[in-house]
Amino acid sequence: MNFTDVLAGKLLLPQEIPLSIPTIAYLQRTNQISQLPSIKQKYNRYQCLRCGNSKQSLFANLPCARCHNRHVYCRHCIATGRVLACENLTIWAGDPPTWPKQIKPCNWKGTLTKHQRQAAETLKNALESRQPEQLVWAVCGSGKTEMLFPVIEAAIKDNLRIGIATPRADVVRELFPRMHQAFPQTAIEALYADSPDRTGTGQLVISTTHQLIRYQEAFDLMIIDEIDAFPFHHDSTLPFLANRACKKVASKIYLTATPRPSQQKQITKKKLPTIFIPVRYHGHPLPIPQPQIEWNLKKKLERGNTPNALQQFMDNRPNIRQLLIFVPSIAILDKASTLLNAVSVHAGDPDRKEKVLDFRQKKLDILVTTTILERGVTFPSVDVVVLDAGHGVFDEAALVQIAGRAGRSPEDPTGEVVLIHQGKTNAIEQAIAQIKMMNRKGANL
Amino acid sequence: MNCLYCQEVIDQPVTWSTLLHPVHTNHLCQGCRSELQKIADEICNKCGRSSNESLCPDCQQWLNSNDYQSVLIYNRSIYQYTSFMQEVVSQWKYRGDYHLISIFEKDIFEKISELYQSKSLTIVPIPLTRERLYERAFNLSLAIAEIIAMKTKMPIVQALERNSELSEKQSKKSRKERMATKNPFRLTKSLQTDILLVDDIYTTGMTIHHAAKVLKGAGSANIYSFTLIR
Ligand SMILES: [Zn+2]
Ligand SMILES: [Zn+2]
Ligand SMILES: [Zn+2]
Helix, strand or coil, X not given: CCHHHHHCCEEECHHHCCCCHHHHHHHHHCCCXXXXXXXXXXXXXXXXXXXXXXXXXXXXXXXXXXXXXXXXEECCCHHHCCCECCCEEEEECCCCCCCCCCCCCCCCCCCCCHHHHHHHHHHHHHHHCCCCEEEEEECCCCCHHHHHHHHHHHHHHCCXXXXXXXXXXXXXXXXXXXXXXXXXCCXXXXXCCCCCCCCCCCCEEEEEHHHHHHECCCEEEEEECCCCCCCCCCCCHHHHHHHHCEEEEEEEEEEECCCCXXXXXXXXXXXXXXXXXXXXXXXXXXXXXXXXXXXXXHHHHHHCCXXXXXXXXHHHCCCCCEEEEECCCHHHHHHHHHHHCCEEECXXXXXXXXXXXXXXXXXXXXXXXXXXXXXXXXXXXXXXXXXXXXXXXXXXXXXXXXXCCCXXXXXXXXXXXXXXXXXXXXXXXXXXXXXXHHHHHHHHC | CECCCCCCECCCCCCHHHHHCHXXXXXXXXXXXXXXXXXXXXXXXXXXXXXXXXXXXXXXHHHHCCCCCCCCCCEEEEECCCHHHHHHHHHHHHCCCHHHHHHHHHHHHHHHHHCCXXXXXXXXXXXXCHHHHHHHCCCHHHHHHHHHHHHHCCCECCCEEECCCCCCCHHXXXXXXXXXXXXXXXXXXXXCCEEEEEEEECCCCHHHHHHHHHHHHCCCCCEEEEEEEC
């Protein structure tokens, strides 16, 4: 067995090393692996060196039967394996990995649009110069996966290792076959909880951000999808994991359709090199949301009365598209679906997959949903209504994503987006401003 | 403070009782707390499960078995093995999140004294095999036994040892196969007192009956058992 292949770039708990105890001892004797402490203590404060957690309430004590002491373990990363203070983490210290030489690794036959091509060039240059960070601000429906093919191809040709991290397992599952088709000769693996495509030896590793916990200094090119999405921007250990998984000299590419205010600030201050893809792959501008005020909206929704603005919209729209209605809470979800006699879906719904599929196959005309369908899902031809768009769950990013559900296909590149509210919020105004700004940038190209 | 299980924020009213007795602290949020199903008043007198017959069919079979009919006086438990409890146990026992023991302290404290007539019992936790103990780094049964001992002042004696070759998974076998399996337990200290065996879960009852048989054979008169879950 080639030990480099299975261990290079990994940071493993003792039970995660896929080798026998004598083999591990041999590798240690020959200095091909080294051991790091797992939990660090400084002035009575702990830090988990496996997941980066330093929230003290997530450390707990146990009476350890291995070392016969009472000591801490980390509760933050326990879902991916428990780390005890008395054990070490193992990293590879032997030869760096090499991958089969490929002259033309990319098998994708499509063509990029002008904007995609420009972005692809920028990314290739960023990798070539090992520019530490590059942000891609690409509108919903810009075709960002295809845009990544050239830089991934360049990395493979250069014998580099590539990571793609995304907050959601759904996205890993969707990307894996597409990457496999585009790079048929490359060793690719998909990491999420219970993934069947975990080999431990990928040159291209597609992973949920959480699963990067087993990597350290592995990747020359790291592509981080949806840096604005929950939980990436919320859980500070996730950026820690993504950074640690990169080699000391590496390029990170961040993808987002809706940067957070802090990220937007960095962009305006030119602290984060940014390339814009303001146009969808079909070339049409983004639908601009129409705010509609409705007095006593919240009361009407709670009482189960139809808001006038919704009734008017339903009566006047040409019935060529399906309708996707977003609501802020499960309570309103039930009220609205009864009111409209429509199917509804939410995160804990056991029939979630079937319902979304039925809607996609046009077996349903109307689907009422919580914010779970705000991103990642594509329906070819929908109108979108947001009920109580001023509610706190609909922040700027959420509203831009929701608006981005409309007009996705070249056959029907427009679509109505209506924000029914009881008083305009900053989020509503900023979301509309952001969409208009992208359309302006698109028109000027 | 956050829910120990789901991390949801909980409001904890700080009272003298929570300050003086950390055991009374509420470790779970409302939602998780409501999912913990306690065993109601109507139980099988022998195994302590919720039952409207005073002797459940399982226990009937134990009483018909020549080998096991007289080894255990009865078992008592606090919680039902619901699907929520299965998830909690999987995080606690298999992922090794020892700290979840705190969720159960209060209920054990409140309940344990009324469950057994005899007040002079020796607590014997069901042991793990050496390999399993190393892997998990702790024995849940011992952790539960320590809480019982704290409340009742009864002594804990680790009087049993578990043989790894004979400890295959019981639930994968048929009842007949189980009844015929070799006893994995061995006595390491002989005890002449009455005994309270302690384990985390009573499912088939085989483990408790095996352990009780070994202790009975060594001369203990009355053997009871406590499992957190039935
Ligand atoms: Zn940790
Ligand atoms: Zn230890
Ligand atoms: Zn019974």
